[in-house]
Amino acid sequence: LTTVDEENPKEANMSFKLTDIAKNYESKNLNDTIVLDGRGEIALQAVNITKKLEPANPVGLYTYYQVQNDGNSFVVLTTSIKNISESDITASNIAVAKLVDKDSNEYPANSFYEKDDRNLASASTTVLTPGQSGMIHFVFEVSDAVANGEKSVRITYNGKVFIVNL
Numbered sequence: 350l351t352t353v354d355e356e357n358p359k360e361a362n363m364s365f366k367l368t369d370i371a372k373n374y375e376s377k378n379l380n381d382t383i384v385l386d387g388r389g390e391i392a393l394q395a396v397n398i399t400k401k402l403e404p405a406n407p408v409g410l411y412t413y414y415q416v417q418n419d420g421n422s423f424v425v426l427t428t429s430i431k432n433i434s435e436s437d438i439t440a441s442n443i444a445v446a447k448l449v450d451k452d453s454n455e456y457p458a459n460s461f462y463e464k465d466d467r468n469l470a471s472a473s474t475t476v477l478t479p480g481q482s483g484m485i486h487f488v489f490e491v492s493d494a495v496a497n498g499e500k501s502v503r504i505t506y507n508g509k510v511f512i513v514n515l
Contacts, residue, residue, distance in 0.1 A: 401415045421491060456491050
Protein backbone atom coordinates (compact mmCIF):
# COMPACT_ATOMS: atom_id res chain seq x y z
CA LEU A 350 0.00 0.00 0.00
CA THR A 351 1.34 3.44 -0.81
CA THR A 352 0.10 6.97 -0.32
CA VAL A 353 -0.41 9.62 -2.98
CA ASP A 354 1.28 12.28 -0.83
CA GLU A 355 4.45 12.94 -2.85
CA GLU A 356 6.13 15.01 -0.08
CA ASN A 357 5.80 12.31 2.57
CA PRO A 358 5.52 8.96 0.82
CA LYS A 359 4.64 6.09 3.11
CA GLU A 360 4.49 2.40 2.47
CA ALA A 361 3.01 -0.49 4.34
CA ASN A 362 3.45 -4.17 3.71
CA MET A 363 0.77 -6.75 4.26
CA SER A 364 1.07 -10.48 4.21
CA PHE A 365 -1.58 -13.15 4.33
CA LYS A 366 -1.22 -16.71 5.48
CA LEU A 367 -3.53 -19.12 3.75
CA THR A 368 -2.58 -22.17 5.77
CA ASP A 369 -6.19 -23.00 6.61
CA ILE A 370 -7.34 -23.38 3.01
CA ALA A 371 -6.64 -27.10 2.79
CA LYS A 372 -8.69 -27.87 5.88
CA ASN A 373 -11.60 -25.60 4.87
CA TYR A 374 -11.90 -26.47 1.16
CA GLU A 375 -12.44 -29.99 -0.12
CA SER A 376 -12.92 -31.14 -3.71
CA LYS A 377 -15.68 -33.67 -4.43
CA ASN A 378 -16.99 -35.51 -7.49
CA LEU A 379 -20.30 -37.11 -8.39
CA ASN A 380 -20.91 -40.34 -6.45
CA ASP A 381 -18.97 -38.94 -3.47
CA THR A 382 -20.59 -38.27 -0.10
CA ILE A 383 -20.13 -35.08 1.88
CA VAL A 384 -20.31 -35.58 5.63
CA LEU A 385 -21.26 -32.56 7.71
CA ASP A 386 -20.22 -33.61 11.21
CA GLY A 387 -23.19 -34.02 13.49
CA ARG A 388 -25.59 -32.63 10.88
CA GLY A 389 -26.02 -34.53 7.65
CA GLU A 390 -24.68 -36.63 4.82
CA ILE A 391 -25.07 -35.48 1.23
CA ALA A 392 -24.63 -38.20 -1.43
CA LEU A 393 -23.91 -36.50 -4.77
CA GLN A 394 -25.84 -38.52 -7.35
CA ALA A 395 -26.25 -36.81 -10.72
CA VAL A 396 -26.18 -33.54 -12.67
CA ASN A 397 -28.70 -32.80 -15.41
CA ILE A 398 -29.36 -29.82 -17.64
CA THR A 399 -33.02 -29.35 -18.48
CA LYS A 400 -35.69 -26.77 -19.28
CA LYS A 401 -38.24 -28.54 -17.04
CA LEU A 402 -37.73 -30.07 -13.58
CA GLU A 403 -39.97 -33.11 -13.12
CA PRO A 404 -40.21 -35.89 -10.52
CA ALA A 405 -38.78 -39.34 -11.30
CA ASN A 406 -42.06 -40.78 -12.66
CA PRO A 407 -44.21 -37.96 -14.03
CA VAL A 408 -47.54 -39.73 -14.55
CA GLY A 409 -51.02 -38.24 -14.30
CA LEU A 410 -51.16 -35.10 -12.16
CA TYR A 411 -47.75 -34.09 -10.81
CA THR A 412 -45.79 -31.00 -9.86
CA TYR A 413 -43.04 -29.63 -12.08
CA TYR A 414 -41.08 -26.40 -12.66
CA GLN A 415 -40.10 -24.72 -15.94
CA VAL A 416 -37.43 -22.12 -16.64
CA GLN A 417 -38.71 -18.55 -16.60
CA ASN A 418 -36.79 -17.50 -19.72
CA ASP A 419 -36.42 -19.49 -22.97
CA GLY A 420 -32.70 -18.66 -23.05
CA ASN A 421 -32.18 -20.30 -19.66
CA SER A 422 -31.79 -23.85 -18.44
CA PHE A 423 -31.83 -25.56 -15.08
CA VAL A 424 -28.63 -27.16 -13.86
CA VAL A 425 -29.91 -29.77 -11.41
CA LEU A 426 -27.65 -31.42 -8.84
CA THR A 427 -29.55 -34.42 -7.48
CA THR A 428 -28.55 -35.59 -4.02
CA SER A 429 -29.70 -37.89 -1.28
CA ILE A 430 -29.52 -36.11 2.06
CA LYS A 431 -29.62 -37.90 5.40
CA ASN A 432 -30.18 -36.20 8.74
CA ILE A 433 -27.52 -37.61 11.10
CA SER A 434 -28.26 -35.16 13.90
CA GLU A 435 -30.39 -35.83 16.95
CA SER A 436 -33.07 -33.29 16.04
CA ASP A 437 -35.37 -32.40 13.16
CA ILE A 438 -33.77 -30.36 10.36
CA THR A 439 -35.44 -28.51 7.52
CA ALA A 440 -34.06 -30.08 4.32
CA SER A 441 -33.05 -26.70 2.89
CA ASN A 442 -30.99 -25.94 6.03
CA ILE A 443 -28.60 -28.86 5.75
CA ALA A 444 -26.17 -26.82 3.61
CA VAL A 445 -26.05 -23.91 1.15
CA ALA A 446 -25.27 -24.56 -2.53
CA LYS A 447 -24.17 -22.11 -5.23
CA LEU A 448 -23.23 -22.77 -8.84
CA VAL A 449 -19.99 -21.03 -9.87
CA ASP A 450 -19.29 -20.42 -13.57
CA LYS A 451 -15.89 -20.13 -15.28
CA ASP A 452 -15.83 -16.38 -14.58
CA SER A 453 -16.48 -16.95 -10.83
CA ASN A 454 -20.05 -15.64 -11.03
CA GLU A 455 -22.27 -17.24 -8.39
CA TYR A 456 -25.85 -18.47 -8.75
CA PRO A 457 -27.80 -19.52 -5.63
CA ALA A 458 -29.78 -22.75 -5.57
CA ASN A 459 -33.44 -23.34 -5.11
CA SER A 460 -33.86 -26.71 -3.47
CA PHE A 461 -36.69 -29.16 -4.00
CA TYR A 462 -37.60 -32.31 -2.11
CA GLU A 463 -38.93 -35.24 -4.12
CA LYS A 464 -41.81 -36.32 -1.87
CA ASP A 465 -42.64 -39.35 -3.96
CA ASP A 466 -42.27 -40.33 -7.60
CA ARG A 467 -44.87 -37.76 -8.68
CA ASN A 468 -44.46 -34.66 -6.53
CA LEU A 469 -41.84 -32.03 -5.84
CA ALA A 470 -42.00 -29.68 -2.85
CA SER A 471 -39.85 -26.82 -1.67
CA ALA A 472 -37.10 -28.16 0.57
CA SER A 473 -37.77 -25.23 2.91
CA THR A 474 -41.09 -26.83 3.88
CA THR A 475 -39.67 -30.33 4.30
CA VAL A 476 -38.49 -31.56 7.69
CA LEU A 477 -36.12 -34.52 7.96
CA THR A 478 -36.32 -36.34 11.29
CA PRO A 479 -33.19 -37.91 12.82
CA GLY A 480 -32.03 -40.77 10.60
CA GLN A 481 -34.41 -39.83 7.74
CA SER A 482 -33.13 -39.47 4.17
CA GLY A 483 -34.65 -37.63 1.26
CA MET A 484 -34.02 -36.88 -2.41
CA ILE A 485 -33.08 -33.19 -2.70
CA HIS A 486 -32.52 -31.39 -6.01
CA PHE A 487 -30.33 -28.28 -5.91
CA VAL A 488 -31.65 -26.29 -8.89
CA PHE A 489 -29.85 -23.38 -10.55
CA GLU A 490 -31.59 -21.40 -13.30
CA VAL A 491 -28.82 -19.95 -15.48
CA SER A 492 -28.30 -18.90 -19.08
CA ASP A 493 -27.84 -21.70 -21.61
CA ALA A 494 -24.22 -20.56 -22.06
CA VAL A 495 -23.49 -21.01 -18.34
CA ALA A 496 -25.41 -24.30 -18.20
CA ASN A 497 -23.37 -25.75 -21.06
CA GLY A 498 -20.06 -24.19 -20.02
CA GLU A 499 -17.44 -24.92 -17.39
CA LYS A 500 -18.94 -24.82 -13.89
CA SER A 501 -18.80 -26.24 -10.39
CA VAL A 502 -21.06 -26.23 -7.35
CA ARG A 503 -19.90 -24.87 -4.01
CA ILE A 504 -21.60 -26.41 -0.97
CA THR A 505 -20.96 -24.73 2.36
CA TYR A 506 -21.81 -25.38 5.96
CA ASN A 507 -20.35 -23.83 9.09
CA GLY A 508 -17.16 -22.56 7.44
CA LYS A 509 -16.42 -25.78 5.55
CA VAL A 510 -16.51 -25.50 1.74
CA PHE A 511 -16.90 -28.38 -0.71
CA ILE A 512 -16.27 -27.79 -4.40
CA VAL A 513 -18.20 -30.28 -6.54
CA ASN A 514 -16.62 -30.82 -9.94
CA LEU A 515 -19.28 -31.15 -12.63
